Amino acid sequence: MNSTAPHTLSANELAAIRADFPILSRTVRDGKPLVYLDSGATSQKPDPVLDAEQDFYLQRNAAVHRGAHHLAEEATDAFEEARHHVARFVGAQPHDIVWTSGATTALNIIAYGMQNATLGRGGDAAKRFALAPGDEIVVTEMEHHANLVPWQELAHRTGATLRWISVDDSGRLRTEELDTVVTQRTKVLAFTHASNVTGAITDVAAFVRRAKEVGALTVLDACQSVPHLPVNLTELGVDFAVFSGHKMLGPTGVGVLYGRTELLEALPPVLLGGSMVEVVTMTDTTFMSPPQRFEAGTQPVAQAVAFGAAAQYLGEIGMDAVFAHERDLTERLLRIADLPGINVIGPLDAVDRLAVVSFTVDGVHAHDVGQVLDDYGVAVRVGHHCAQPLHRRFGIASTTRASASVYTTEQDIDTFVESLQQVQTFFQVN
Amino acid sequence: MEQLYQQVILDHYKNPHGKGLAELDANQLGGESHQVNPTCGDEVTMRVQFTGDGTQRTISSVTWDGQGCSISQASISVLVQLVEGQSVGDVEHVADVFRQLMDTRGKGFPADDEATESKEDLLDDANAFTGVSKFPARIKCALLGWSALRDTLASTGASADAHAQGIKHC
Numbered sequence: 361m362n363s364t365a366p367h368t369l370s371a372n373e374l375a376a377i378r379a380d381f382p383i384l385s386r387t388v389r390d391g392k393p394l395v396y397l398d399s400g401a402t403s404q405k406p407d408p409v410l411d412a413e414q415d416f417y418l419q420r421n422a423a424v425h426r427g428a429h430h431l432a433e434e435a436t437d438a439f440e441e442a443r444h445h446v447a448r449f450v451g452a453q454p455h456d457i458v459w460t461s462g463a464t465t466a467l468n469i470i471a472y473g474m475q476n477a478t479l480g481r482g483g484d485a486a487k488r489f490a491l492a493p494g495d496e497i498v499v500t501e502m503e504h505h506a507n508l509v510p511w512q513e514l515a516h517r518t519g520a521t522l523r524w525i526s527v528d529d530s531g532r533l534r535t536e537e538l539d540t541v542v543t544q545r546t547k548v549l550a551f552t553h554a555s556n557v558t559g560a561i562t563d564v565a566a567f568v569r570r571a572k573e574v575g576a577l578t579v580l581d582a583c584q585s586v587p588h589l590p591v592n593l594t595e596l597g598v599d600f601a602v603f604s605g606h607k608m609l610g611p612t613g614v615g616v617l618y619g620r621t622e623l624l625e626a627l628p629p630v631l632l633g634g635s636m637v638e639v640v641t642m643t644d645t646t647f648m649s650p651p652q653r654f655e656a657g658t659q660p661v662a663q664a665v666a667f668g669a670a671a672q673y674l675g676e677i678g679m680d681a682v683f684a685h686e687r688d689l690t691e692r693l694l695r696i697a698d699l700p701g702i703n704v705i706g707p708l709d710a711v712d713r714l715a716v717v718s719f720t721v722d723g724v725h726a727h728d729v730g731q732v733l734d735d736y737g738v739a740v741r742v743g744h745h746c747a748q749p750l751h752r753r754f755g756i757a758s759t760t761r762a763s764a765s766v767y768t769t770e771q772d773i774d775t776f777v778e779s780l781q782q783v784q785t786f787f788q789v790n
Numbered sequence: 791m792e793q794l795y796q797q798v799i800l801d802h803y804k805n806p807h808g809k810g811l812a813e814l815d816a817n818q819l820g821g822e823s824h825q826v827n828p829t830c831g832d833e834v835t836m837r838v839q840f841t842g843d844g845t846q847r848t849i850s851s852v853t854w855d856g857q858g859c860s861i862s863q864a865s866i867s868v869l870v871q872l873v874e875g876q877s878v879g880d881v882e883h884v885a886d887v888f889r890q891l892m893d894t895r896g897k898g899f900p901a902d903d904e905a906t907e908s909k910e911d912l913l914d915d916a917n918a919f920t921g922v923s924k925f926p927a928r929i930k931c932a933l934l935g936w937s938a939l940r941d942t943l944a945s946t947g948a949s950a951d952a953h954a955q956g957i958k959h960c
Contacts, residue, residue, distance in 0.1 A: 727830055727859035727931060728795075735791045743830040757831040757857055786791065787800075787860075 368684035378767050380406035392737030395772045400556050400716050400763030401741050402606045403587060409609055412669035416662040424661055425635060439661050442668025446616060449671035451592030456624060458617040458651040459664050463583045464506040466602035466617035469654060470579055471510035472630040478518050482628035489627060493519035496545040500525040500533055501753055502555045505746045507581040511550055527753055531558030531706035538570040546576040553585035557747045557761065558706030559716035568597045583607055587765065588686055588714050590679040593618055605663065610670035614663040617654060624650035631656040682766045689764045690715040692773040696780060701789055705754055715764035723789035726758040732786050736779035794925065795860065798918035803860040808870035811837055812853040821946035823938040827930050832858035834866060836938035840948050847878045847948055861928050866935030868915045873939065878948050885936050888916055892932060896924025
């Protein structure tokens with residue numbers, strides 16, 4: 361990680377970035393300036409992204425990969441150019457980038473593809489994905505439900521066993537358990553790059569190394585990492601990865617399934633229909649090569665184009681600068697750990713950690729914390745953040761989560777911290 | 791903020807009625823319901839004991855345990871206060887009026903409606919939840935306990951209207 365201090369964002373650069381986000385200048389709850397600290401759930405969108413989507417509809421809208429007319433050519437070019445932008449952004453080849461409707465869909469495509477392989481679909485090439493009783497799928501205790509439930513169900517359907525790497529008291533994965541939990545029986549090791557609750561960044565290299573030792577496939581949930589730190593999927597050496605557009609300044613409804621070329625070529629498709637087939641008879645069908653094999657039906661074309669614009673936007677700022685900026689914000693956010701009655705669930709230092717800080721307030725339920733913060737214009741997330749097992753591990757049902765992004769300011773954090781103290785005053789717990 | 795968190799609500803939250811599950815009397819009709827709010831993980835387990843039969847059936851006790859926000863916990867406490875000792879028919883009516891209140895988007899019952907006064911009399915402390923109805927995300931919190939009660943009435947067959955079941959997670 362970038363433990364040295366690279367170029368962060370100057371005040372002028374940050375102001376220029378914020379000027380690109382119209383929503384950040386609106387007010388909420390009777391005139392309070394919006395302090396948006398819910399970027400871990402979904403990010404706000406800058407003008408260049410919104411313009412890219414609108415421009416597509418205004419000037420180039422047509423069905424892609426079919427039709428011989430002028431608009432169809434331009435639409436297809438824009439669609440494929442976006443794939444290049446997103447691929448470059450994460451250090452991948454464009455043909456290894458599959459558009460999906462989101463990261464959840466992408467994870468399900470892998471899991472259901474493996475089930476199809478288990479059922480014998482995909483021929484010999486797909487046998488590497490087949491599971492049987494005795495095989496094991498390993499996840500972690502800090503997964504988002506999207507990277508847990510599909511594997512649970514796959515285990516139930518195939519007879520494989522689900523195991524997991526646990527979380528220590530500081531909210532980090534116990535990487536040392538890789539040696540005992542990941543074994544020759546492990547066929548899949550699915551894990552998050554960064555927790556959407558504790559903000560802890562996973563030692564991906566250690567996970568990949570262990571998976572390679574035992575011949576297991578790696579599946580990386582990069583939803584929280586790709587928007588906030590430099591990520592090169594090729595260098596990380598993972599087999600599959602997923603991330604979504606809407607958490608990285610892009611639109612909703614579009615995400616990415618990344619797979620190493622040979623794996624995408626071997627994985628049986630899950631969603632079947634138009635645009636992904638070669639020859640169709642009444643009894644059989646041959647499928648196109650990836651990525652089209654996994655892109656059945658009409659794609660979210662305008663959204664993919666805007667997703668490409670988001671990757672360009674972040675790329676122009678530079679992910680080193682984004683990460684450095686957010687690291688400063690992390691340190692500022694973590695000041696709440698020193699306040700009486702506030703308990704941070706996650707690492708208390710800013711090393712290998714995102715600006716995602718979840719916490720409890722003694723004597724005040726998360727819903728009530730969020731409600732009072734909202735009254736000061738501060739938008740946070742409350743609840744279990746789609747990570748019930750992680751909350752259960754800490755013996756709690758819910759937390760309040762503040763999460764930052766490239767456009768977040770120190771003033772935002774300060775307003776949040778001041779408002780948090782008002783929560784304690786309101787409920788008379790300080 | 792004060793409109794949402796009325797002092798009545800904070801008082802019930804700090805000193806809730808009926809908290810701590812009591813053993814059910816096997817000689818009387820009784821039932822238990824467990825409800826969760828899937829968006830926040832809040833949960834309640836409620837035990838309801840009945841006495842009497844048919845139209846004379848009344849709720850003799852409601853006890854509960856659970857975890858949740860001030861709105862959900864206070865709402866359950868108010869529920870206990872409102873329904874203990876009441877006939878099942880009357881309780882279902884109160885529950886219905888409370889759900890109506892939750893649909894008023896923070897405005898409460900209309901001042902020019904002649905039914906308003908009797909509804910407000912009926913709801914007593916539960917009128918404090920008028921402000922909650924302004925916040926769509928919090929209405930579920932206020933209804934958590936009422937859903938548990940409805941579920942218990944339906945599952946025990948105590949309900950005056952056997953069809954008043956159905957939606958379990960409001």
